[in-house]
Amino acid sequence: MIYLIDDDDIQNTINVRIIEIVAPEREVRVFKNAKRALEALKEVRENAMEKEPTFLLLDLNMPQMNGWEFLKHFEDRQNPWPVYILTSSINEQDKSRADKFPSVAGFLSKPLTTTAFEQIIAEY
């Protein structure tokens, strides 16, 4: 199960399709709101029936709860799953800031490409 967290519908369409092309056997859950994603993760931790995510793809710039806030809550609740940041930010500081979160496994620039995704999926 792969979690996609992004408020942008087009991005989600693209990313779902790329996953479909590269790894059609994988399931995808899309969250347009980072808070919903946190709630879903809570369910997963509490209910053994729920499917665990393999990893998360997280956008940074989102309304209500942005990627940074999500990461903070995510780590405070000791979620064990790796997070890949997928952003259109070209700010170098964002990258160094992301590196400080132990759960962040990678920092990718939008758009996600099949090649980039193949490299990630190869690890899981």
Place this chain on the structure above:
Amino acid sequence: MKRDGYELGPDGFSQEEMQQLMPHIEILTYNRQFRELFGFDESQIITAKRLFTFIKDDWKKLFGQELVAMYNDRSSFEAEFEIIDAGSQTRHIYLSVNYSPEDYDKVVYGLLDITDLRVSIEALRDSETRYRTMFEGNQLGVIYANRMTSVIRFNPAFQQMFGFSSQEMNELNENDILYPEYHEESDRLFGLLRQGQIRSFQMEKKYKRKDGSDLFANTTVTGLFDNRDNYYGSVTILEDVTQKMANQIFIERQNDELKKINTELDQFVYSAAHDLRSPIANVIGLMDLIRQEKISDRAREYLDLQEKSLSRLDEFISSIVNYSKNSRLELNLSNFDLREMIEDSIAQHQHIPHAGNMKVKVVTEGECELKSDKDRLNVVINNLVSNAIRYMDCNKEEQKLEVVCRPVEDLCEVTFRDNGVGIEKEDLEKIFELFYRANHSSEGTGIGLYLVKETVEKLGGTIHVDSEFRKGTEFKFTVKNYNDRVTS
């Protein structure tokens, strides 16, 4: 000395007359100090005529008058005069001339060198004048206070600063005009001074003028101690810094405002760049998906062209953001390996068509561990790498890029040498100008090299370009290495 009677003319003696008089005076004996005073050695014969030449011209006439008067009246005389000694120095001499009590034909000349005394008196007079000038005509307020810190003397500047009349001043104690919050500290320091634990102190104080307005002053208080080291009063020097303080507060306020604007602008650039790039990323992503579908070769070709245009727009946005950052933000220094940075940059540019054909060689001569602004230097390197790839000459057998890094004193010098298409002479001097595009068919934005130059300069270095059309181009730049333990 032998005495002879001489008539003194109405105007005393002329110099010539004195010259005639002198041979008649015969020097019988003298002591060592006398000899040394004039700088004679033992073998030299000292004549009165010779001695006379040592006397400063202004004094010769007076000296002659005194001398003749003495010979005529059989009196004695004392005089102060100046001589030029053997070392051409002016010396003040006190002279006492008396008839010898044993032999009235003999005269005793006693000479005392009082040069040092004279110099001391002059110095004293100077210092008094200086002191008076300082006290009366100074911009700084000066107050003398007695043991109990009541004012006993003050200068005009002080009175002007506060606007009190002399009468009012005389009844004033410092704490009367000092803001209460300063009393404790001021009293404490005066206490230490009185006990002799400190000799002076400085303090910034806030006073109230007679008209009620505030006065900020830097004060320096120096204790006055008598011979037995007992405190008997103090001198306070006040510098009015009210205007300075007002300026400082104004500057600080303005500075805060500028900082706020800068942060807002940074925030604006950041979100504007993000919002501009998001749709581009979407379109590029969608185009990628279209390529996965069954489409005609022509459609595929159009997609490539579309992607090229979008990439150009994307680069333009990055350049603008980098330019804005470079001009406004402070350097953010850290240590890193330059070679690694160059190799990473080359790897990141492999997606450009034909990039894989380029043979790249990175050479490091000496230590390449650098302390500089990593993000900024990345902008420079990325631009030069991307230019080298974009302007490869595919007609040549091999496409080559050589990058050489070497430390030069406190700088690091980096050379990018390629065998690409080269730059024409007329373009060469303009390529660092904003929005100048040498290759008219190129996809460049005209910002890249301008940004490179600006950034290199911000990093404390310079950049030069050398190129031969169709042969290749060499960019050589330096950046300051802030790492001071590096020895080249």
